[in-house]
Amino acid sequence: MLRTALRNVLAHKARLLMTTLAVLLGVAFVSGTLVFTATISEAFQRSSQEGLTHVDVAVQPDDDSDAVESTPGDPANLPQDLLDAAGALPGVASVTGEVSGFAALAGPDGDLVGDGWDTSGANYYAGPDETGTDERYPMAEGRAPRTGGEIAIDAATAERSGYRVGDTARVSVDGPVREETITGIFTTEDGSVAAGGSLVLFDTATAQQLYTAPGEYTRITLRAADGTSQDELKDAVAPLVPADAEAVTGQRLADNQAREIEQATSGMRTALLAFAGISLFVGVFIIANTFTMLVAQRTRELALLRAVGASRRQVTRSVLIEALAVGTVAGLAGFGTGIGIAAGLRSLMNAFDITIPDGPLIIGGSAVLASLAVGVGVTVLAAYLPARRAAKIPPVAAMNSVHAAPTTRGLLLRNTIGALFAGAGAALVIAGTGSDDKGTTMGLGAGLLVIGVFVLTPLLSRPVIAAAAPLLRVAGVSGKLARLNAVRNPRRTAATASALMIGLTLITGITVIADSMAKSVDKMATESLTSDYVVSMANFAPLSPDVATTLAEQPEVTAITGLRSSPALLDGDPDTAYLTGVDGESIDELVNVDFTAGSWAGLGGENAVVDTDTAEDFGWTVGDTFPVTYEDGATGSLTITGLYEGNEMIRGVMLDSAALDPHMERVQDFQVMLRTADGAGEATRSALEAALGDNPAIQVQDKEDISEDIAFMFTLLLNMLYGLLAMAIVVAVLGVINTLAMSVFERRQEIGMLRAIGLDRRSTKRMVRLESVVIALFGGVLGVGLGVFFGWAVGELLSGYLSTFELVLPWSRMAVFLTLAALVGILAALWPARRAARLNMLAAIKAD
Structure with missing residues (x-):
């Protein structure tokens, strides 16, 4: 029977070609996805680990600490005295104070360089006396920035943009344009740069002024002296760490980054595999159809095999062996094609300026096994029913050219089952439209409905x-x-x-x-x-309040407000909420919301307006006063003067910026809304953009x-x-x-x-x-x-x-x-x- 099955495969090569191609495409998508995601994951992990080669222990703010959970907002930055004390510990070879944030660099053509969110800025830490070197960023050309007005850029950005040492570049951190002189070009293993972003370095004092505050750092890293392990160094620095910060070994940082990269790529891998599964599911119909037709065409041959002594099991096995042979060939060919797809995807991403760090294709054993398992498994399973149908052919059918057609009873049973599945599926889909189970009911109903329609x-x-x-x-x-x-x-x-x-x-x-x-x-x-324009950073980073001030001075602007967001605790609730600061005198000219009670008129001082959903959650009504803990830890109370119907764009607790600003660590807007005398138009937009220095990091949108x-x-x-x-x-x-x-x-x-x-x-x-x-x-x-x-x-x-x-x-x-x-x-x-x-x-x- 084995020889018979293999002979049939060779005899029907042309008829099995489409089945092989269908399985090959599905397997290629699976193997290509696994190889591609493994390759980019490995490349980014290796790049991030290389960027941590100088870190044995890092002290950084801890978002999950008890101290943070009891107060609103993010944990505090790290002070200078912590850096000094850590540097004086025995077993510390060197200590580095890091400051980082967003920095948009405009190229000579005026367009942004880098990829938005990866367009970052940091400090060049030259030691406490500013005379040392920062081993994170070795200079390839020129020198490090030493004072305000000077920057260094990474070598990849310099190559893309064409900047050279001595050129003047335009940089924007939070809106206003800064004219900076490029004093150096450095190399780095930073993962965001390897992914196509850009990195701008300032001197430490300037970086602190831009991102934190004088004498504050976003992270402090330590390098161990010879003979001191990472764990020993961590234990030594632990007593110095504030309650809202943590000390982490370099190995743990690398492991955490690897885990984050794996999670980031797993979502893409799952999505691509889902589409591969769809194509394989579609391929099941082709495989089943092919083997059904092959069995029908070989009715006389299979019946003769039964007549000369072949058992039902042997006939079934012979058809499944054919499917196994087809699946194996398709699986191997699909795996090879998938490797080509993975290489092509990486080249395609590079062609679209989505840079992936250099590295080899990662062809793991899981990709090989998955390809063969999918190719063979799908083909054999799809051929199982035709194989069973072949085994049921009676020997007497050898005297006829065509096997008996399906009985009326069989068709009636099929249609009944299909109607039940389709009806149940449609009912569950409709029921799911009002369910709160996150689409589980609807998903189950959709599956049943598709199966029911297929059967019918x-x-x-x-x-x-x-x-x-x-x-x-x-x-x-x-x-x-x-x-x-x-x-x-x-x-x-x-x-x-x-x-x-x-x-x-x-x-x-x-x-x-x-x-x-x-x-x-x-x-x-x-x-x-109802505003004519909304102004924001291109990557939605915070805006300096100077942007709103500059725009308010323009003669065409008739109403303007910056929108500021600050974390707070409301009415004893332990979960952090956010207060939105606006200009109480102009906000009613710039947004359109329906008030169910009160209005914007009372907004000012310690008054606030609240969306109806938030009010319902807390049980508030107009006239109620509720306690609030601000970002700086100060407490106060707000009185509700209006309730409005919120939406995804405008919602939450809104109060006058004058009452919110004193409690914000850094006063920043997330966007600015404004109206102009002549309404939206190209001339007006050009005037506003010119007032902001034609900054490519800022978008002015109608x-x-x-x-x-x-x-x-x-x-x-x-x-x-x-x-x-x-x-x-x-x-x-x-x-x-x-x-x-x-x-x-x-x-x-x-x-x-x-x-x-x-x-x-x-x-x-x-x-x-x-x-x-x-x-x-x-x-x-x-x-x-x-x-x-x-x-x-x-x-x-x-x-x-x-x-x-x-x-x-x-x-x-x-x-x-x-x-x-x-x-x-x-x-x-x-x-x-x-x-x-x-x-x-x-x-x-x-x-x-």
């Missing part, structure tokens, strides 16, 4: 395809024959269409959700703002810009998802080709007879193409219908969290999806149609 697809195929009859009549005899061929074997048609249905269900559902969310968020943004940003974000996400789902569509195309090719093979006698009685080659090709288009559109209609239903259900769930949610049905895109489904049918039919038209009539009629 043979039943649905006849009426749906029959609806296309008027259109097919235009094609004459070819159209009629195409319709009859499409419904001749409903199970085969259903399996083929289902593969395409899965892909279009996901694509349509995601499109409906994304378009609806974009419309809803845009509506919320435009309806909530409502249209905000809407475009929202639309761009969702469009980018959609395009990424379309790209990932494209593989599932490719696999579905292979399924259509496979079905048609094997259908042509089965019907060669029939096609030969049709040719003999007058059907010409063109009409034969048209018949096969129309059959393919009908099957593809059948799958497309089911997929679009399910996608719209799932999109509506998710929208109903989201409407409970987003008050402005509005369902958007992208009719034009859905029409494009159906058009693409028809195009898939046309393309998939090219080879089978050509093969059918070129059949030798006499040889086909004689075929057994």
Whole structure:
């Protein structure tokens, strides 16, 4: 039986080709994902560890300490006396005070250099007497910055931007532009620089002025003397560490960074593997369809094997051995292809300026085992039912050319089961729209509904395809024959269409959700703002209050407010909340919210307005006074003078900035809203940007810009998802080709007879193409219908969290999806149609 199985694989190479390709694509995606994520994870871990080679112990603020949990805000920075005391400990070879934050560097062309969030600034620590060197940043050219007005930049940034020692560069830390002279270019193992970011170094005094306060550091690192271990040094420095800070060994820092990098890449790995799973799930239909057709074509052969003594188990095993051989070949080929995909993805990211640290491709044993397990497992499992069906062929069937068709009872049972699954799934999806279980009920219902529709697809195929009859009549005899061929074997048609249905269900559902969310968020943004412009940093870092002051001095500005955020404890609640500081006199001209009680009029002094959700949580009403602990630890009370309906953009406790500023550690805005005399316009925008020094780190946006940003974000996400789902569509195309090719093979006698009685080659090709288009559109209609239903259900769930949610049905895109489904049918039919038209009539009629 083993020899028989292998002989059958070799005898049906062409028919198994599409199955092999389908499995190969899925396995390639799995292995490529595992190799790619392992490669970038290893590269970033190695880069981060190299950046910690000079750190044996680090003292840093501890967000989880008891001292922090009892007060609002972040833990305090580290003082100079701690650095001095740590440096005097025995066993300490050197100590470094670190200061870091955001720093946007503009290139000679005025555009930002680096990648936004990785555009950072730090200090060059030259020792307590400012005469030493910082071993973290060895100078390749020039010298380190020594005073204000001087900076050093990393070598990679210098190469990208073209800056040289002695050039003047424009830098922005919190809004205002600083003109700095480049005194040096340094090398670094900093992971953010290796990832394509930029690093700007200031002297320590300037960095403290920009990021902390004089004599304060964000981290202190120690290097152990010879003979002192990291743990010994940590124990020595521990008594000096404040209650809201912690001492951590360099090894633990490296381990923590490795864990964070692993978590960051695991999300991407999970997402990519999910799409690989979708394509493999689609491939299951092709595999099952292929082996079902192969078994049907070999009915007489398998029955003869039974007649000469082969047991059912042996017949089943022979079919599974065929699947095992196909899966093994596909798994190995897919693994090799996946390595190529991983290398290509890394090159593609570098091409888009998403830099990955240099390093080899990491091909782990898990990737090899996963590829073989997926390739073999999916193929064997998909072939199991056809194998069992083959084993049930009675020996007497050897006298017939075709095995018995499914019984009426079998079809009735299938349809009953499908209806139960579909009904239960639809009910759970609808129930999930009002559930608080984070979509678990809806997800379970969606799975059951898809399974139910798949089981019912043979039943649905006849009426749906029959609806296309008027259109097919235009094609004459070819159209009629195409319709009859499409419904001749409903199970085969259903399996083929289902593969395409899965892909279009996901694509349509995601499109409906994304378009609806974009419309809803845009509506919320435009309806909530009455300001002409919103000013913020390009990466949403804090803005200096000087930005609002500068803009307020412009003659075209008629109303302006900075929005400031400060942590606080409210009404005895131990969880940190945030107070928002605004200009109480102008805020009502810049935002549009509905007040359920009170208004902006009373905002000032120790008064506040609160959104209704927060008020409901605390049980507050207008006129109530509640205690507050501010960021600096001071206590006070606020009186509620208004309750308003909040949204995702404007919510929380808002008070006048004059009352909040004295309690903030650093007075900063997260954005500035303003109105102008002439409204939004290019001339006004240019004037505002010029007033801010044409700073590329600051964005001045009107409502249209905000809407475009929202639309761009969702469009980018959609395009990424379309790209990932494209593989599932490719696999579905292979399924259509496979079905048609094997259908042509089965019907060669029939096609030969049709040719003999007058059907010409063109009409034969048209018949096969129309059959393919009908099957593809059948799958497309089911997929679009399910996608719209799932999109509506998710929208109903989201409407409970987003008050402005509005369902958007992208009719034009859905029409494009159906058009693409028809195009898939046309393309998939090219080879089978050509093969059918070129059949030798006499040889086909004689075929057994």
